Amino acid sequence: MDNSTTTNTLFQLTDETIQNMTSTRRKISYNTEAIYHHCRLSNEHMCKVALDIKNVFLSMSIIGVGAALVCILLTLQYRTFHSRIILQLLLANFLAAIFVVAGDGEPEMEYSSGCIAQGFFHFLFDWVEILWMIFLTVFLMMIIVRDKSIAQYERYFTAVAWILPVFLACLPLTTQDYGPSGAPYCWLRNTSSGKGWRFGLYLGPVVISLILIVAAVAYMLWHVRSVQSQYHMSPAARNLEHQARVEMYLKPLIGYVITFLLIKLFILVTRIQDALDKPISVWLIFLVIVHSIYGLTLSTLFFVTSSRKSLSFTQFRAGGAYYQQMLRNCEIPGKPAVYEVEQQAPAQ
Template structure:
C-alpha cells in the first residue's frame, strides 16, 4: 500500500510539472514576445521535471521531484538556445538511475496516450495538462483577430477545458464521466458575456460553469428508488433471519433432537451468513451508495466493506452448496457420519470463502484502475469469486436432479423400498430448494446496459429478488418448518400446564425424531 501511495504521488507530480511547464511556455511568449522567446532555451518537460525558459550560456537549476531526495540538479542552456541533452547522471543526485528515469517516462507516456484509462485521482491532472497543451497551441478565432474583438479566453475550470468563445455566445463541454451521478452523454455550459469575459456567479464573484444539467434528475430519482428497495428488502430479510435464529436457538431444548440435527445446524449457519450479508448490504447502500462524497473520497473503510460483502456473498453460496450436498448425502449416500461432514461444511462455508475473498482483494489492489470509488466498478478480478459461485450452482443443480430421481424412484408404488414419510417431506424440501440454490440467476444471465430498454424493469426485479432472498429462506426453512411448529406448540402446552398447576413437575416433550425426519424441512 505504501508503494502504491508513493507511485500516486510521483504520477501526480509528473502531471503537475507538465502543466507548470506549459504555463511557463505560454506566459514567457506573452511577456517577451514570440521573437525574443525563440532566442531562449524554451520551457521543456523531460518526463520528470520542468526546465524553465533560460538564457543561452546559463545553467538552469531544478529541485528533484518531490518524492525523492530534496537536492538540486542542473542543465546547461547552450549558446544557440538549445538545451544540452540529458546525460545518464543528470538525476543521480536525486537517487534516480537512468533506468528509473526511463521507466518514469514510459509510465507518463502511457498516461498521456490518447484513450488511456487512468485512475480518477490522476484524471483531473491529466485533463489540466491536456488543456494547457491546447492553450499553448490554439489561436483566437480569426474574426476576433481581424476586428479586434475581445473574446472569452481558453481556460480550465478544474473539470473541463473551455475553448475561445465569442461575446454573447455559450460554450458547451461534455459532462465529466468520472463524477458519480453525472451523465457523460450530457453537456455543461459556460456563458461568454457581451464584454468578452466569462459569466461570474453573483454569489461567489468567480467565473462559473453550469454543471447542473449533467444530472439526469429522473434517472437519479429512479436510482434512489432502487436503493430504497434494496435497503427495505434487506431490512425485512434481516429481521426475519434474526427471528429465525432466535427460534432455532430458544426452542432447541424444547423440541428435543428435532432442532438439533445436522440439517438444522446447516440451516442456522446459512441464516447467519444471510443475516450478516444483509446487514452489510444495508450499511453499503445507506452509507456508501447513498453518499456520493464517500464514493469520491474512496476511503479505506469502504474498500474493506466491499471485500467483506464479497466474502459474505461467497459464503452464502457456499452454505447453499452445503445444503444441497447434505441432502444428497442423506438421501443417496445414506451412511455418512454427520459430525465429520459438519466439520467439512464449516471449512467450506466460512474458511474457503475467506481465502477466495483475500486473493480477490490482493489481486484487485494491484490494479490501479480498479481501486477507485470504493471498488464499486466492475473488475476482471471478480471472476476469482464468480467462478467458484458458478461451480457451486452447477453442483447444486446436479444434486437437485439426482435427489429428485432417487426420491421419485422410491415413491413409485411398485418400489420394493418405498420412501418413508421423512423422505416424502424431502421431496417438498427439494422443490422448495430450487430458488435457494441460486438457480433463479439463470433466468437473468445478462444485465442490460444503463438506460437501455428493460434496464429499469431489470433493476426493480433484481432489487426484489436479491434483497428478499433471505426473507424467503427464513419463511421456507423456519416459519414453515414443521419441527419449529411442533416446538412452539410444545412450549405453549408447557405454559398452559404451568398456569393450570404451577406446582406440577415439569416434563419435557417426547422425542420421536429420527435421522430421516432431519432430512426434510
C-alpha cells in the same frame, strides 16, 4: 475611467459567481455520484428508487432472518445437523444484508473505506451462503440416495465455508477492485481487473456450482420417483425407510435449494449483462429486488417448513428452561449428541 473600472469589477464578480456556481454544481454532481456508487440506471431518480427499494426489502429480510435465527436457538433446533446448516445459511445471509443495507458510501469520497468494506463483506458472506447451500445439497444426496449421514464431517464443512471465502474475498483487495459496482451498493468494480475477478472468483465458479446442484436435484427427484414406484409394487421395509427419509429431510429442505437456484440464476444473468457493459435499467431494478428479498424468502421457508411441534409454546418453554439451567450452572454446554438423530431417523 470610473465607469470602466466599475464595469471591469462587475465582470470579475460575474465571472467569479459563474465559477462558484459551476464548482458547486460539480460538487453536487460528484456527491450524488458517490451516494449512488456510479449507479448505471437511466437517471438519478431511478437510482434513488433502487436505493430505497434495496433498503426497504433488505430491512424486511433482516427482520425475518433474525426472527428465524432466534426461533432456531430458542427451540433448540440446532441439535440436528441439517438444522445447523440452515442456521449457518441464515446467519450468512443476515450478516450480508446488514453490511449491504448499512453503508451507502460517503458523499465526499468516491471509494471510501465504508464502500470497500461493504464490497468485501458482501462478497465474503455471499460465498459463505453458496458453500452452505452446496453442503446442504450434498447432505440431501447422501441421506436420500445413499442412506448415509455426513454429520461427522461438520467441522470440515464449517472450516471450508468460513475460511475459503475469506481467502477469495481478500484477492480483489490486492488490486483495489472493491468499490462502486453499478448497483446501489458496493461490490467488485466494473473495471477490467474487476471484471476479471467477477468472472474468475464469482460468476464462473457459481455457474459450475449451479449446474452441479441442478444435476444433483434432478437425480434425487428421479431416485425418489423410482423408489416410490417400487414402493407401490412391494411395500418393503427398505422402501418404507426411504419414504420416511423423504418426509423428514427432502420435503422440508428441497425448497431452500430450489429457491437458491432460481434467485442465483437471475442474479447471474443480470451481473453478466452488467459486466458486458449493456446494463438495462429494468433488469438492474429487478436485480436489486430479487437480491434484497432472498433473506425474506429463506426466513419464510423456515417458518413454513418447520413443524408446529418444533415451534410450539412447549418447545420455546423447554428451550428457555435449558438456557436458564445453563446460566444457573455457569456452564458452557458441550457438543450435543446429534449425529445419532440423523442415523436413527429413517428407522422412525
